[in-house]
Amino acid sequence: MRSGKRSFVVKSRYEQFRVRLAREESELVLILRGAEEQLRGLNSDAIRDQSESGAQRDVLAEKTNYCRHKLKLIRQSLDRICTGDYGVCLSCGEEIDKRRLHALPTARFCLECQEQYENGRLQTDQFVTGRNSWTASEAGTGTRG
Numbered sequence: 251m252r253s254g255k256r257s258f259v260v261k262s263r264y265e266q267f268r269v270r271l272a273r274e275e276s277e278l279v280l281i282l283r284g285a286e287e288q289l290r291g292l293n294s295d296a297i298r299d300q301s302e303s304g305a306q307r308d309v310l311a312e313k314t315n316y317c318r319h320k321l322k323l324i325r326q327s328l329d330r331i332c333t334g335d336y337g338v339c340l341s342c343g344e345e346i347d348k349r350r351l352h353a354l355p356t357a358r359f360c361l362e363c364q365e366q367y368e369n370g371r372l373q374t375d376q377f378v379t380g381r382n383s384w385t386a387s388e389a390g391t392g393t394r395g
């Protein structure tokens with residue numbers, strides 16, 4: 251038995267968030283799969299029962315969109331835990347308050363930047379759209395250093 255020495259695999263200080271996010275991810279994948287299957291079923295029934303399945307389809311389509319969006323955020327967060335960028339504001343580079351992360355584990359901005367973001371004062375397209383994840387190489391081109 252070894253003790254006292256630091257192992258190569260250092261457990262992230264955000265391990266609890268990783269576990270929580272990973273669990274949420276697998277739950278969401280199941281929900282999404284179920285909704286997509288239902289949606290497919292409705293599409294094939296659509297000719298028989300147009301109005302009712304139409305409304306149901308809208309609800310399901312909204313649900314799958316929401317799940318996909320959330321899944322994306324969760325996967326980005328898991329990526330950031332892997333690369334060590336998790337818990338750091340993507341805008342100002344400050345650490346995000348842990349209480350905020352507890353409330354919202356997928357938070358990408360500190361409270362201050364989030365407010366600016368919501369007011370449209372923060373340009374975040376590069377973080378939010380067009381890419382699957384925020385990569386380490388992009389992080390290196392920022393204002394740090």
Ligand SMILES: [Zn+2]
Nearest residue numbers: 339342360363
């Ligand atoms: Zn910030």
